[in-house]
Amino acid sequence: DARVTQTPRHKVTEMGQEVTMRCQPILGHNTVFWYRQTMMQGLELLAYFRNRAPLDDSGMPKDRFSAEMPDATLATLKIQPSEPRDSAVYFCASGWAGTDTQYFGPGTRLTVL
Amino acid sequence: QQPVQSPQAVILREGEDAVINCSSSKALYSVHWYRQKHGEAPIFLMILLKGGEQKGHDKISASFNEKKQQSSLYLTASQLSYSGTYFCGTSWVTGGGNKLTFGTGTQLKVEL
Numbered sequence A: 001d002a003r004v005t006q007t008p009r010h011k012v013t014e015m016g017q018e019v020t021m022r023c024q025p026i027l028g029h030n031t032v033f034w035y036r037q038t039m040m041q042g043l044e045l046l047a048y049f050r051n052r053a054p055l056d057d058s059g060m061p062k063d064r065f066s067a068e069m070p071d072a073t074l075a076t077l078k079i080q081p082s083e084p085r086d087s088a089v090y091f092c093a094s095g096w097a098g099t100d101t102q103y104f105g106p107g108t109r110l111t112v113l
Numbered sequence B: 001q002q003p004v005q006s007p008q009a010v011i012l013r014e015g016e017d018a019v020i021n022c023s024s025s026k027a028l029y030s031v032h033w034y035r036q037k038h039g040e041a042p043i044f045l046m047i048l049l050k051g052g053e054q055k056g057h058d059k060i061s062a063s064f065n066e067k068k069q070q071s072s073l074y075l076t077a078s079q080l081s082y083s084g085t086y087f088c089g090t091s092w093v094t095g096g097g098n099k100l101t102f103g104t105g106t107q108l109k110v111e112l
Helices: none
Strands: A005-007 A010-013 A019-024 A031-038 A042-050 A053-056 A065-071 A074-079 A088-095 A108-112 B004-006 B009-013 B018-023 B030-036 B043-048 B054-057 B060-064 B070-075 B084-091 B106-111
Touching: A005 A088, A010 A019, A019 A088, A019 A108, A031 A074, A042 A065, A042 A074, A074 A088, B004 B084, B009 B018, B018 B084, B018 B106, B030 B060, B030 B070, B043 B054, B043 B060, B070 B084
Parallel strands: A010 A108, B009 B106
Antiparallel strands: A005 A019, A019 A074, A031 A042, A031 A088, A042 A053, A065 A074, A088 A108, B004 B018, B018 B070, B030 B043, B030 B084, B054 B060, B060 B070, B084 B106
16 A cells, blocks of 8 residues: 655644654655645645756745755755744655645644644 | 635535535636545545536545636535545646645535
């Protein structure tokens, strides 16, 4: 049963600390998306990659957020330094270029104190 | 441009039907429907690509109008397990591997 995996599932940290979230897309998928979900803003697209190349990161605060795909099986989202307003659930989703359908991972629930 | 979903929320008694709409001001390439239960990830339900298309499984189906500017999700004979937030994800770009723009969601609650 192919699934997107994300680690960690929960993260509590203090303001100013670095946070790294990891995502393993479904094997064979070549598009990866990072979303942030809050009650107020809903699902916001932060960044997405196709064949490991970043295509759009316009939704991401550039001064503190960065997203990378070191290889086809790993995508990372980093926040440095973290702030309380970054508290949210961060989802990774993957798909393949033949369709726009995305499959979501379980999410990382981030709390910044 | 974010698609408009309606209604924002709906409460049903088990066995009742519901319709959720997703509208765009310009023709869409595709519409994807997702359901998200509280504390879980969105789960893909179905995709519609063709104007006039209708598809579904079990008692959940969807349609895409001829102009490809509106899609509706139909839930018939609702069950408690249908509770959750339903999102439409839309694309205006042909082909695949593109980003989706999600609506604000419709909260559906099914009660006994």
